[in-house]
Amino acid sequence: MFFPLTIRDFLDRATTVYPDRVAIVDEPDQPAAPWGSISYAELGRRARSQAATLDDLGVPVGARVAVVSQNSARLLTSFFGVCGWGRVLVPVNFRLTPAEIGYIVRHSGAEVLMVDPTLRGVLDDIECEHTFVLGQDDDRIWSSTSEPRSWAADETATATVNYTSGTTARPKGVQMTHRNLWVNASVFGWQASVDDRDVYLHTLPLFHVNGWGHPFAVTGMGGRHIIIRQIDGAEILRRIAEHDVTYLCAAPAVVATILDAAETWEGEIPGRDRVRVIVAGAPPPTRTIERVRRDLGWEFIQIYGLTETAPLLTMSRMRAEWDGLEPAEQARLLGRAGAPALGVRLKTDDDGEVLARSNHNLHGYWDNPEATAEALADDWFHTGDGGIVQDGYLTIADRKKDVIITGGENVSSIEVEDALMSHPAVREAAVIGIPDDKWGELVTALVVADGGVSAAELIAHCREQLAGYKCPKKVEFRDELVRTATGKLQKFKLREPYWRGHGRQVH
Structure with missing residues (x-):
């Protein structure tokens, strides 16, 4: 039997198994009225309502819906309300200028544009068939009581287009299929030990590689999403304490802000012996890894990947063989990019460039066949990073791309x-x-x-x-x-x- 893998699988499981469980605790301090705490049943209702609204607007299956927002329950819901019924979500970096956002909207051919209230001014400069301000236009987005039209699920269909800066002056739109995102979220969630007791703090921007797939992984397992809008080390520690957070994802710079805040934190560091932090974006210094484990008492996990790989390629996590080593040596080993994730194959070419094959490598670059052919030459994804594979573990040594x-x-x-x-x-x-x-x-x-x-x-x-x-x-x-x-x-x-x-x- 063949049954297509789609993003809605994660929502369907949560609404079936955990309908009364709290799904999302929205950011309380934001320009739009926060949604507060909503259940998985309510998340499912709002996703269906959003999909029905797109039906009523005449937005067809395969059409692009761009959302420019800081982390919010509205953005998280849109991953399911847009992708779950066959449209394509284009999550846009809210830090970009209006001109940069305008380019992405035009290049993606988005028919719908939704923006954070603080960014409503961009609507004055960008032409789009349907425009909404999140919060202000909620009655137009999430008020439909109709059931959305059914979608003939197709796992090879594009689910998201994520724009990334690379070697060109213009960003490229990375096409991710439902299958790409499904496999990434499932493998990542499994290897990161995501379960129904998890409380996940969204320190990672949701626009960034679709929050690395954790909106799907956490939802599918019935975990709780805690939304945080502004990144501040002390506030992260407060949220961890308030909501009994168990894990988060972060770039090294965010980890640094947490460590700085911990130096003046009064009392026990929240989450000691409970929290695991998953780090990517750049290899952090070994001393940072040591401090996370010693000063915070958190588990340190490192991954390596790119927007084009959804992103998981490798993971570096403590293993039994290292238990007897000194903390400094453990930190050194954890500082490597990691071992290939399940289903990922890695090699380096004659120039030392890291090449990857997996079920979650990009389908292609949106409307850019030349870049697609170059990136996927010889049926391997060319990462642009120089590295060394030794004893099954990858270490990134150089960045070949500009x-x-x-x-x-x-x-x-x-x-x-x-x-x-x-x-x-x-x-x-x-x-x-x-x-x-x-x-x-x-x-x-x-x-x-x-x-x-x-x-x-x-x-x-x-x-x-x-x-x-x-x-x-x-x-x-x-x-x-x-x-x-x-x-x-x-x-x-x-x-x-x-x-x-x-x-x-x-x-």
């Missing part, structure tokens, strides 16, 4: 360079990532410019065109930039002085 990962977010060096070069005083610019304990990598601009322009002016100029996290945090002026005989920038030479003494060229 991309910087800062605070867990991808930044295209080319995009930042384009912004810098649009300033009349800039003659040459190279953007690189340099190691930083808080952000992982710091966006740094090396600039050849006419006299009179300051670093502050160039950063402000970039802010007019780019989201804040993409802008240089540091600008250094040079007389010239190292180039090859053919005029190509030699970024590895530009990066080398900053990374000297580091065992690998990522941080």
Whole structure:
């Protein structure tokens, strides 16, 4: 028997097995009236209502619905209300500028655009057939009492398109099928020990690789979702204490804020010997891993993956063979990217690039067949990361793509360079990532410019065109930039002085 795997499977199980259990505790401090605590039965009702509203609007199966929002119960519900009945969710990074959001809406061909109340101004600049402000327009989105039209479920259909910054100035839309997302969530949930006693804190933005699949994994197991809107270390600790949180996902920068807050926390650290934190985005320093385990008393788990892999490729988690080792050695071992997840196959090519095969690699890039063919050449996904596989474990040693990962977010060096070069005083610019304990990598601009322009002016100029996290945090002026005989920038030479003494060229 063949039965298609779809996103709605996770919701259907939760509403069948755990209808009266609290599903979501919404963020209490937000511009739209919070939903408070809602049950799985109510989550199912609202998802069906949203799907029926899309029916009434004439939005067909396969149409794209873009949502630009910080973490909220409304956004979490939309994963099911949109994808569960055959439409395609496009979760957009709320930190982007209106121009960047507009590009994604146009490129994806979205027929519906829903935005956070704080971002309602973007609707003035973006044309879309149907537009809504979350909270303000709830009676238009979630008030239908009709049953949504049935969908002939297809696991090969696109469920989400997630835009990622990479090696080009324009973001690429990563097409994830229902099968991609189903397998990722199931394998990730299993290997991360997700069960019906879990309380999950959404410190990870839901737009980011679909919250790494945990909206689905937690829902399918009947766990509780705790929504947090603003990331603050002390507030994270308070939420953990208040809701008996058992796990969360975070970039190293978020972990750093928690560790900072723990230094002044009064009393026992919340979640000691209970919480597990899953970290990805960049390999954290070994001392950070040691502090998480010692100072917080939390289990540390590291994964490696990309938007294009849904994201799980590898996981590094404590194993019985390491129990007798010293904590420092355990932390070193946990600092590796990890062993392949179930169903994932890894290898490195002759240039040391990590290649991956799995059931949750992307279907392709939206409306970009050339990039798709390049990324999936020879039926392997080309990660763009350099690495070493030893004793079954992957260690990431270098980033071959022209991309910087800062605070867990991808930044295209080319995009930042384009912004810098649009300033009349800039003659040459190279953007690189340099190691930083808080952000992982710091966006740094090396600039050849006419006299009179300051670093502050160039950063402000970039802010007019780019989201804040993409802008240089540091600008250094040079007389010239190292180039090859053919005029190509030699970024590895530009990066080398900053990374000297580091065992690998990522941080």
